[in-house]
Amino acid sequence: MKAEIREITLAHGNGGKLMHELIEKLRIRLSNNILDELTDAAELRIKGRRLAFSTDSYVVKPLFFPGGDIGKLAVCGTVNDISMKGAKPLFLSLSFIIEEGLEFKVIEQIADSIKKEAKKAGVLIVTGDIKVVEKGACDKVYINTSGIGVIDYPKRISAKARVGDAIIINGSIAEHGMAILNARENLGFKSAIKSDCKSLNFEVERALSTSNNISVLRDPTRGGLATALNEIAEASNLGIEVYEKEIPVKRSVLKLCSILGFDPLYVANEGKFICFVNGKDAKRIKRAIGPKSKIIGKVTTTNKREVVLKTRIGSGRILPILETDQLPRIC
Amino acid sequence: MSSNIKIKLMEVCGTHTMAIARSGIKKLLPESIELISGPGCPVCVTPQHDIDKAIAVAKLEDVIMTTFGDMIRVPGSRGTLSEAKMHGADVRVVYSCMDTLTIAKKNPKKKIVFMGVGFETTSPTIAATIKEAKRQGIKNFFVLSNFKCLFPALETIASSKKIGVDGFICPGHVSVITGTHAYEAVARRYKKPCVITGFEDMDILKGIKRLAEKIRDNSYNVEVEYKRVVKKNGNPKARNVLNAVFKPHDSDWRGIGEIKKSGLVFRKEYRDFDADREFNIKIPKPAPQKGCLCGEVLQGIKSPKDCKLFRKACTPKRPIGPCMVSAEGTCAAYYKYES
Missing domain, CATH: 3.30.1330.10 (PurM-like, N-terminal domain)
Known part of the structure; x- marks a missing residue:
């Protein structure tokens, strides 16, 4: 049987399970009611x-x-x-x-x-x-x-989604992670993939001024969309259902992911955010954010603390939290 | 199609296992069709002993070890290459073996060793790299050959009554190299139809449908559903390169044991690149791991869910068996996508 990990590894910084364990070790030591919320701000x-x-x-x-x-x-x-x-x-x-x-x-x-x-x-x-x-x-x-x-928003934006919330994303995923990987590793793929890195404050402002029913805003950086959704399902004690065919991924990104064995749902973004808002306001928010935004899922009372992906061919599966670094496959 | 006959189909390749799990295909199939996973993940079938040996080489003072990403977290009996790296060994992940030659040229005083694993999809590219190294006269580049050949393993499974497979979903990318000829023998001799297919959801579903029809019709032949890339004669050029550098040899498969002529060793003309010969590392074979069912899982006899370690002691974070380590290992696929 393998011994408990005693040293910090790179996987402790990848946004997945090990990083959450490390954060928890520190949070316990430094705990106060503001820090304990563990939101990005x-x-x-x-x-x-x-x-x-x-x-x-x-x-x-x-x-x-x-x-x-x-x-x-x-x-x-x-x-x-x-x-x-x-x-x-x-x-x-x-x-x-x-x-x-x-x-x-x-x-x-x-x-x-x-x-x-x-x-x-x-x-x-x-x-x-x-x-x-x-x-x-x-x-x-x-x-x-x-x-x-x-x-100035009248309600508190927290980590907790509500039943009846729809989930909106402002554009296609996995571009930052794949652009960095391609540049870092000198893979030699001539690709037009660019990092999506950009400031989101004006898009968020437009969403905030459209509806007072936004419960969660989150930028899915390290660990990607799947990890962000899992964190929200966990914090809300509710289920999340997302539709594979609605999640925007550029073809070039999808192809590079598929060559290297990466799942775009777990690849980092730096210019994307997801907005949880009461379903009745979803279309208005989508319009306010911009033409590339999509409604990708909803919050459910079933499958609590889990994210279910409805696949393209009509099946479903659990979308788990990232456990370790995604590694490039070899065949 | 009548659904009163139960059939058991094996997807031979890890990429198929992952694609099936990812798209949720199993949930859509009638109960009469069972999919089981085969030994087609090269990382998973590499014995612990070979990993121990690679770690021992990586720890040598003047060595830089390179390998593919999947390999560095696979546990041998005394840790992983990744742990060796954390403790100072120079282990680097490469995306192509050719990158190793660049490292070799930049570090003329070091010995650069590529830990080679893979099936017929991968091994010709390594053979081509070795040929290139010879052409350029590079003397500080070596390969640990842990390559495997698919067909001897496929025959072992096809002939096993214990496993009882009715047909094979065969990997598109291996077939691009091998062609369809080698499957014909398996299909005819053992009466197991083979369908070679791609990795998209629809490719796999079509493959399953065709296999079911073939079993119903007692038609024991090979069909290519991946015609956009697989040619009947495969890629003879790639096979020639492979055969110029390596020759078949008996080889151990993790959890399965020795399979005749299922591995590759260096031919005399290229033995200067053989890391085994250069370093001559002798380490004892480790005792088999207790409780780990990877061997049975790799042959499709057991499912990960039958293993007492699965999800408990053995997780992707702390894998015990190889099927949990590789992203394409059966246990990792079950862990990630089937709960």
């Missing part, structure tokens, strides 16, 4: 104002990839985390950990990209920090951003 109340506060670190490799770079990602990642709380993001902090030897032009290029994306998202970088570490202590550059936003 915390909701704070200060003198009657509701604020959303979030932090995230960016370690993407390669630093520059089709559709984005670490700087753009560091802005939109945190902007999106704040947006998923139903907040309007306003201010970001910015910290660099830089490996000695990094060329100035690289850091300047990243800073320019940060400036561009912050402008696009309408947020200000208001404070920052730089640390330089010896060669080998980090891989070129890591970035941390934290952010603050204000919440």
Whole structure:
């Protein structure tokens, strides 16, 4: 029998089961009622104002990839985390950990990209920090951003969906993960797949101003759509049903996934969000978000804490949480 | 079609097992059609001893080990390549064996060893890499040959009364190389119809339908439902490359045991690339794992659900048997898609 895992492995950072176990170990030690909610951003109340506060670190490799770079990602990642709380993001902090030897032009290029994306998202970088570490202590550059936003939405956006909610996604999945993989591994596939990385705050704002019946907003980053849906089913103590044929995946992404043995439902996104809203408002929200959005499923009282995928050929199966890294297959 | 006869069909290939589970095909079939999974996942059938040997080689001071992603988490009797990597061994995942040659050229002072697993789909590409290495005069590249040949295993299963398979759903991609000829012998000699099919839902459903019809009609032949890629004569060029570098040899299959002429060893002309010869690692064969039913699962005798370790001690996170490790292993497919 194999012994308990004693060391942190890469799978502890992939958004799947092991990462949840690690988070739980830390949460127990640091517990308070705000942290315990474990949403991407915390909701704070200060003198009657509701604020959303979030932090995230960016370690993407390669630093520059089709559709984005670490700087753009560091802005939109945190902007999106704040947006998923139903907040309007306003201010970001910015910290660099830089490996000695990094060329100035690289850091300047990243800073320019940060400036561009912050402008696009309408947020200000208001404070920052730089640390330089010896060669080998980090891989070129890591970035941390934290952010603050204000919440004006009358209801609380939480991790809990409600019975009767429909699930809407704003576009096609798995593009960020596959673009990074293709760039990182030098697979040699000439592909037009670009990361979907973008700030979602304006799309979310349009959804929020269309209906007061939104219960959950979530950006399915690491672990992909399947993992995000599982987390919501678990937190809500309800079932989720999604329809395979409604989930948008670009053909190029599907093909690359199929060559490498990846399931797009578990591949990371950086410019997608899912919105749980009362079924009666679903079509209006879909229109408000944009033409690429789709209603992909609903919340059910059956199959509690599980996600059921209705397959293309009319069968059904459980869509489980990601256990370990998806590995490329060999034949 | 009359449904009062019960038939048992085996999908030989792991990619089919995964596709069947992913689309929920089993739930749509009448009770009279049972699908069982076969030994067609190369990672799963690699014996622990071979993995132990690969780990021992990877741990050598001047070695860089490369392999396909699936392989690095497969447990031998003393851990995995991934654990060896965590503790300092230089183990790298490659997507093509040719990448190993690039690594070899960049690291002339190191010995680069490719841990080779796979069926006829994969092995010709490794053979081509070895030929290329010879052509370029690369001296620091070696291959651990754990390749398997599908047909001897298929014959073992077809001839087994214990398993009682009525027909085979055969893998499209292996057949692209082998052609259909080799299946003919299995179909005729053992009266087991074979349908070669692709990996889309509809390909598989069509394959199942055709097999059921063939069994009903006592028509023991081979049919290609994957004509868009599989040709009768396969890919003779790929087979020639394979045969130039390797020759068949008796080989151990994890959980099944030795099958005659089901593995590949280096021919004399290419033995300089043989990692076994270069490193000559001798390690004892481990005792069989207690309670693990992978051997029976690989032959379609038992289902993962019959195994006491399944979902309890053995999960994708902490796999005990190989069928749980590979994304295309039967246990992993059951774990992920069938509850």
